[in-house]
Amino acid sequence: MKAVGIVVEYNPFHNGHAYHLTQAKKVAKADIVIAVMSGTFLQRGEPAMVDKWTRTKMALAGGVDIVIELPYVYSTAPATDFAKGAISLLTAVGCDSFAFGSEDGSIQPFLNTFELIDNNRTEYDALIKDSLKTGASYPKSLYYAYEQLTQKFPAPYIDLAQPNNILGFHYLEAARTLNSNIQPLTIPRIAAGYHDALKEDASIASATGIRKALATTSSLQSVQKVVPEASFDYLADWHRHYKKFASWEAFWPLLQFTIMRHTTSELTRYAEVTEGIENAIMKAAKSSSSFNSFMEKIKSKRYTWTRLQRMITHIYTGFTKEQLHSFEAPSFIRLLGMSETGQAYIGKRKKDIELPLISRVAAAKDAMLAIDIHAAELYNLSIEQGVTALSLPKDYQTPPIRY
Numbered sequence: 001m002k003a004v005g006i007v008v009e010y011n012p013f014h015n016g017h018a019y020h021l022t023q024a025k026k027v028a029k030a031d032i033v034i035a036v037m038s039g040t041f042l043q044r045g046e047p048a049m050v051d052k053w054t055r056t057k058m059a060l061a062g063g064v065d066i067v068i069e070l071p072y073v074y075s076t077a078p079a080t081d082f083a084k085g086a087i088s089l090l091t092a093v094g095c096d097s098f099a100f101g102s103e104d105g106s107i108q109p110f111l112n113t114f115e116l117i118d119n120n121r122t123e124y125d126a127l128i129k130d131s132l133k134t135g136a137s138y139p140k141s142l143y144y145a146y147e148q149l150t151q152k153f154p155a156p157y158i159d160l161a162q163p164n165n166i167l168g169f170h171y172l173e174a175a176r177t178l179n180s181n182i183q184p185l186t187i188p189r190i191a192a193g194y195h196d197a198l199k200e201d202a203s204i205a206s207a208t209g210i211r212k213a214l215a216t217t218s219s220l221q222s223v224q225k226v227v228p229e230a231s232f233d234y235l236a237d238w239h240r241h242y243k244k245f246a247s248w249e250a251f252w253p254l255l256q257f258t259i260m261r262h263t264t265s266e267l268t269r270y271a272e273v274t275e276g277i278e279n280a281i282m283k284a285a286k287s288s289s290s291f292n293s294f295m296e297k298i299k300s301k302r303y304t305w306t307r308l309q310r311m312i313t314h315i316y317t318g319f320t321k322e323q324l325h326s327f328e329a330p331s332f333i334r335l336l337g338m339s340e341t342g343q344a345y346i347g348k349r350k351k352d353i354e355l356p357l358i359s360r361v362a363a364a365k366d367a368m369l370a371i372d373i374h375a376a377e378l379y380n381l382s383i384e385q386g387v388t389a390l391s392l393p394k395d396y397q398t399p400p401i402r403y
Contacts, residue, residue: 001345004028005090005098005182007070007083007171009038011048011211012235013058014227016101016190016204021063023187024099032065032345034095036086037336038075039372040379041317043082045309047379049211049245050238053393053401056337060403061230065342067401068093069334071368072375073327076313083170087180088330092354097183100171103162105188110165110172113146113157118176120149137304164189214245242383248291248312251382256294258316259285271314271324277303281311317375323367331368334358337401361396 004024010017021033037059039052048055056067074085090098104110117124127145128138136144146160158165172184190204205213205226213222220239224232235245244250259267259281267278280298288294299305313319333355338346350357358364361373376395384391 001031001341001348002029003032003034003093003095003345004030004185005034005036005093005095006064007086007090007098007100007167008035008059009042009048009207010035010055010059011042011207012050012227013055013062013231014205014207014210016206018062018228019190019204020099020101020187024185025063027185027187028097028099028183030096032341033063034066034068034090034093034342035059035064036068036070036089038070039072040376041072041076041313043075043077043079044306045076045311045313046248047246047251047313047382049214049247050235051246051379051383051392052336052376053398054234054238056401057403058228058231058234060337060339060401061234062228064337065339066093066345067336067338069336069372071330071334072317072319072372073324073368074330076310076319078307078310079167079170080173083167083174084178085330087171087174087182088178089333089355091175091178091180091182092330093333094349094352095182097185098171098175099185099187100164100168101189102158102164102168102186103189104158104165104168105186107184107186109156109158110168110184110186112155113160113169114172114176116149116153116155116157117146117173120153124149135301137302138307139304211245211247215247215249244383246379246383248309251316252291252294254382254385255291255312255316256285256288259312262315267315269320269322270311271319271321272307272311273315273321277308277311281315317371317378319371319375323371327368330355332356332358332364332366334361334369334372335400337403339403343402359400361398 006021006024025033037055040048042048059067068089070086074082124145127148128141131141131144143160150157158169160166168186175182175184203225210223210226220236248255264278264282267273267281268275284294284297288297295308298308373395380392
């Protein structure tokens, strides 16, 4: 059985995702689609709007055959490590290829871009350092260095100002760095840009646009046309039970408490919290009544919103620099869900899978897995506040969903 891998968050699963996985399977001439999906906290440093099990159900209903979890260590990491974790797992589970959505839509410019940076790494790194010295953020410094190289060595390259192109580049970079034989493919992103707001009468929208629409209107009907029927039903069921979707705004009381229960110096223990920012974080936490007002007080030219959110995520979950530096690669594959075809694939390929396959979490002993379980427990804690006689699935007790 030929497998194509995709890297997803499905926050939530929408019509654009359905198009992407259909095209991925078609272009790869694959028999099955394997998705490596972020768990409870995501790459932009925020909680997923619904839990991993609900998003797994959406994925399986939408046509994914196997869903495996991208561990917290990688799902909340900068793009380079996020991609490294995802491609490592797709390679280990036996994918022949991986397909990502991009604004460019053609693989050759990605290959050209990788060769450009790889062949000129010393100059590239020096240009980044020069830009950082001016006070520019790291993403802007990367783009500055890239622009300098593309002008020096003209060829068809990708636009690294586009978010999906950036992730696509890092997927390709990870595959090459890991010496993986997995073949890269890209599917053009259609209809809606990454940050586009929801448009009236549109059938495809970005996940960002969908979340913004739900946050501002509190009406599920506002997104009904841009998500598959199953996704809509799962979202409606979630909201009926919990009265809210997960967000830092909804988590603010517990997040504020978590920050303030530390001393300022203790905050520097956590991953990505750089020296000096802890003072601004503490001061803002003491004087803010909402997450948005808190973020407005700490954002600056030096720190992007996403980078700050990742710091906050690690403070909330208690994920330290020491823990981060103790891991070099994924140590297991955790199954979240499978279709009948996916179960057949696992049955045939189980002996060839390169990492331990975990379906019974309670019986597993792994430091990286323990972090995932702890993050899920803290996620559930915030969701369950104010909800009586109803709790989310316990992460360590929940078996893979069979669809």
